[in-house]
Amino acid sequence: MLLETHREAIETIVGRYASPRSAVLPLLYLAQDVYGHLSNTAIREVAAILALPETAVFEVVGFYTLFYSRPVGTWMLQVCDDVPCCYLGAEELITALKDSLQIKEEATSTDGMFTLQRVKCLAACDRAPVLQANLDYVYDVTPDKVEALLKDLRSRAADARRRGVSGRFAEDFAVTEQGAVELVARDAPYQSRQFEVQGPPPPPEPIPPPEVESGQDRAETRRASPL
Amino acid sequence: MGLSDYIIMRELNFPDINRFERYCQVGGWEAYRTAVKEQTPATIVQMVKEAGLRGRGGAGFPTGIKWSFLPKDVFPRYLLCNCDESEPGTFNNHQIIDRNPHQLIEGVALSAYAIECHTAYIYMRGEFAAAALTLEQAIDEAYRAGLLGKNILGTGYDLDIYVHRGAGAYICGEETALMESLEGKIGQPRLKPPFPAVAGLYGKPTIINNVETLANVPRIVEKGVAWYRSHGTEKSPGTKCFSLSGHVNRPGNYELPFGVPLRDLIESPEYGGGMKGGRPVKIIIPGGASAPWLTAKHLDVPLDYEGVAAAGSMLGSGAVIVLNDTVKAPHVAYKMDEFFKHESCGKCTPCREGTHWLVKVLHRLAEEGHAEPDDIPTLHGIYRQMAGNCFCLLGESAVMPIKSALELFPEEFEAIIKASNERHQRNGAHAIPLRVS
């Protein structure tokens, strides 16, 4: 039960708003992270924590596309097919993914590893074609990169690296040596914000000369940035 | 025409500018420190007003004037920073955060101080999980340095900033829908008036501004009105971070002063670098999906609010999508309206039904090549019933792609209809495959 396992996180979240109802979205993310998807039980649980009518929470789950009320694959692959991506290789990417995974859109691969979905603009149109794997951006995914990407995602799921970011639960599952998928525990994503206030910032170090001139190399910054 | 001094993408070549200490080394957070210690909130509002800062979220509304709409002596107030950024073609907000989160946080903090509020929320689209984490960490750093929290720098001013993630809905970028969403409800717009400045989040006076808008504030306060106004044009002062995408050689974000010709952005080797493969420009969508289309003959239009409006479109969010002659106008209209159909919140009939029928007809026509002889009047009929009748601007925006396509490229619709007719005549039947959907 969330209230037992994540009481501190829940109290922190609720404390951020003047009305507890505002915590619906963050708590649904939390529930989805913990349970993998939002079953009816999970939705009722969130409603009970916030003392809201169940319909109010069911309605929210139905409205927002990042809440999954059905089980989905370990990796949710969301490919942008909007303008301009659709003219820059998105359709080819979707075909390549379907071929490689042998699934249709909105379906999950038989090993439960991938669910494929078309989505609207992901706000990375300069790096088309683009997809999100559990909200991790993957840029410039031309069809020739698909196999390597899927392989990498499979091994990352197997490593079950732990991450504290809401909305990502793939890394919470590990593939055992026998090939079964099992849940791995991880830290609460929300910590309360109580810090010792430190003194003034450290005296500035001498500023090294910028590595590149501004202007032309700004584009390099763009390319070199993690985006 | 490069900028010597960037405002929004300041100091990006300074290594590790995303770290608190590094941002402080180049004068970051100084404007805020000075403001809370020495300046009154009204001074900051006055500066922003005089600088002529205009909202970058789409409407270009003067920010200082918006701030002064707050009713006197009604508290608490809220500041919301809009980072929903979901309109096709827009992609600068999260890049601002990824590269230099402190600039945004300082902007939010300064603006909150100016409007005398003690709680600010940064609403991010749900997909920006990584950027949300970046911001959370940067906010934590500011708390540790005593710049946020209780009794800031010993002045008695309190401010909390929280990041709130949406969960995948473009409509939550609309200001009142954003407030509904932040209140834990489905994102459907509210009736205006009352405007948010009077009754917004939890019914309290609320100011809502875009990420890029707020990222301007520290520089305005630090360097002054005259300096800020030395960039851009008289009516659109400052710089704009244009998000350039589509069939150009170098898509990306480019910060340029307002008023630069569209041609420079697309063709200059420093920016767009011309069209891929040297193909001709066919369609330019200058302000995100909701802007009416421009064509190659508009390349000399200056990129400021007035210039683009005079050309019959709008600068909107400054997302410039450029498409070449390989695309078909009916198909672009189809894809764009598919976006609006997907994102329609369903509250009002003209938008919910109108986008549905537009997409149904356009899908048959543009994807399947099956046309009815009177498809053109049908399409005109659908969007005319939407225009002016929708509850919010999403529905009104959905009119733009189809209207532009029919106005600028009627011959492409006619060609599909003609080809479809001929096929039907050859086959002796006027058969349109039934689609169950």
Ligand SMILES: Cc1cc2nc3c(=O)[nH]c(=O)nc-3n(C[C@H](O)[C@H](O)[C@H](O)COP(=O)(O)O)c2cc1C
């Ligand atoms: C359908 C719709 C979507 C919108 N999406 C956004 C958005 O993603 N980001 C944004 O800043 N403004 C968006 N806006 C505009 C906001 O309603 C609001 O005007 C803006 O955030 C005000 O900020 P500004 O004064 O800084 O421009 C949207 C408006 C509509 C009608």
Ligand code: SF4
């Ligand atoms: S115009 Fe569309 S998005 Fe706006 S309220 Fe009506 S249905 Fe909702």
Ligand code: FES
């Ligand atoms: S259209 Fe694909 S990311 Fe914007």
